[in-house]
Amino acid sequence: MDEHDLTCQELVELVTDYLEGALPETQFKRFEEHLSGCHDCHHYFDQMRFTIRLVGRLSESHLSSGAKDELLDLFRDWKKELPEQEKPENLEE
Amino acid sequence: MLTIEDADIIQGLRRGDESVFASLFDGYQNSLLRLALMYAADQRLAEEIVQETWLAVLKGIHRFEGRSALKTWIYSILINRAKTVAQHEGRYNNLTLSLDEQPESNEPSVPVDRFHPDDDHPYPHHWLNGPSDWGDLPEDKLLSDETQKVILAAIDGLSPNQREVITLRDIEMLSSEEACNILGISESNQRVLLHRARAKVRQALEGYLER
Numbered sequence: 611m612d613e614h615d616l617t618c619q620e621l622v623e624l625v626t627d628y629l630e631g632a633l634p635e636t637q638f639k640r641f642e643e644h645l646s647g648c649h650d651c652h653h654y655f656d657q658m659r660f661t662i663r664l665v666g667r668l669s670e671s672h673l674s675s676g677a678k679d680e681l682l683d684l685f686r687d688w689k690k691e692l693p694e695q696e697k698p699e700n701l702e703e
Numbered sequence: 704m705l706t707i708e709d710a711d712i713i714q715g716l717r718r719g720d721e722s723v724f725a726s727l728f729d730g731y732q733n734s735l736l737r738l739a740l741m742y743a744a745d746q747r748l749a750e751e752i753v754q755e756t757w758l759a760v761l762k763g764i765h766r767f768e769g770r771s772a773l774k775t776w777i778y779s780i781l782i783n784r785a786k787t788v789a790q791h792e793g794r795y796n797n798l799t800l801s802l803d804e805q806p807e808s809n810e811p812s813v814p815v816d817r818f819h820p821d822d823d824h825p826y827p828h829h830w831l832n833g834p835s836d837w838g839d840l841p842e843d844k845l846l847s848d849e850t851q852k853v854i855l856a857a858i859d860g861l862s863p864n865q866r867e868v869i870t871l872r873d874i875e876m877l878s879s880e881e882a883c884n885i886l887g888i889s890e891s892n893q894r895v896l897l898h899r900a901r902a903k904v905r906q907a908l909e910g911y912l913e914r
Contacts (some may be wrong), residue, residue, distance in 0.1 A: 617828035623811070626898035630879060631888075650833025654813075656898060657816045660837050661905040664845065665854055665873040673736045677750055681757055682721065688761045689719035 616644045621651050625658045704771040712773060719841060728757070731774075734875055735781050739865055742785035744792060744875045752788055756781040779885050786854070813900035840912060850911065857907035861900050868893055869900035 616624075616637075621644055627633050628641050645651055705713070715723030735756060739749035759780050767776060821827050839846070844850065858866055864886075871882040872893075883893050 611711055615827075617818075618830050619813070619815075622813045622902075623898070625721035625812075626901060628892055630897075635893065643814075647867075648829075650830040653836050654833040657834050657837055657905055658901060660845070661901055661908055662873055664850065664908070665858070665901075665904060666871065666876065667846070668737075668854065668874045669734075669850065669876070671851070673733055675732055675736055675750060675753075677732070677754060678725075681728060681754060682786065684754075684758060685721060685724050685761065686760075690720070691713060692719050 616640045616656075618644075618648060618651050621645070625655060629658075634635055650685075661679075705772070709769070709773040713764060713767060713769070716761070724761075731777060735777070736784070737874065738778065738781055738870065741863075741870055742782075742789040748788065749785075752781065752785045757783055759784070772881065774877075775881050775884050776880075778875075778877075781886060782867075810899070811850055812898065813906070834909065835913060837912065844912065850908070853907055853911040858900075858902045860907075861903060864888075865896050865900035868896040869904070872897055873901070888903050 621641060624633060624637070624641055628638065633641060645655055712723055712727055721742050732753065735753045736749055739752040740746070743749040743752055756777065756868055817831055817833055819826060858869060861869065865884055867881060871877045871885065872879065879890055879893055883890055
């Protein structure tokens with residue numbers, strides 16, 4: 611392999627390192643040079659970015675959980691065990 | 704190390720302020736449940752793990768020294784708890800490998816037959832049939848529930864370590880430092896796992912979107 615050129619097969623392994631800013635400067639330059647001149651790798655790079663974006667959308671899915679009331683009860687139990695000086699507002703009750 | 708916001712939350716919890724706890728719950732519950740589901744066999748068990756996590760947070764809050772961010776601490780409690788439970792159930796045996804001793808194998812991000820082999824081409828290792836432009840796909844298809852299912856199935860098929868990293872980084876949007884702290888792995892190992900995970904999800908998406 612030519613020491614100064616990145617092949618497509620090498621580039622696909624470096625996408626995350628590139629996005630994380632973890633490539634050494636010379637590799638970083640080779641990566642960008644290759645990407646700007648190679649349609650196929652540009653598409654691959656875009657696909658990886660699409661992938662990251664689409665995976666990120668999973669955070670929007672809401673998982674229902676009815677646990678809140680039960681947990682607030684447990685919180686109140688826990689609060690009763692707190693040492694007195696930790697809960698001055700109780701003095702007014 | 705602690706943000707002002709974290710410090711306020713910790714103070715609030717220590718003095719037993721229920722509204723502080725309730726808003727912490729609202730902010731974290733969904734994420735904790737999603738993380739627990741990575742390890743637990745079903746929703747019921749995941750909810751149990753999350754509840755135990757909250758109780759451990761309350762029990763530990765007076766001793767929490769703030770050497771890590773509050774989020775890192777809470778996630779660590781959950782993940783340790785979830786791993787214990789999953790190991791107990793025999794679902795998590797492959798995590799006993801020490802990550803830093805056993806980095807991922809050399810499995811390629813893209814199957815080798817997508818590239819020109821070594822010598823028979825003026826451009827060795829360049830694409831044989833290159834990836835297509837997903838920018839041309841209809842937005843509806845990219846954002847469909849079906850696409851989400853393909854992604855979920857792909858993540859489910861990852862190794863446990865890959866699944867942990869992609870979940871913390873790309874779904875929960877933690878920084879690499881936070882993810883490394885929680886999982887106890889090196890930055891470079893984390894990047895390898897993240898890259899493998901993303902590459903496999905991309906491949907699954909390609910199979911689905913372009914068929």
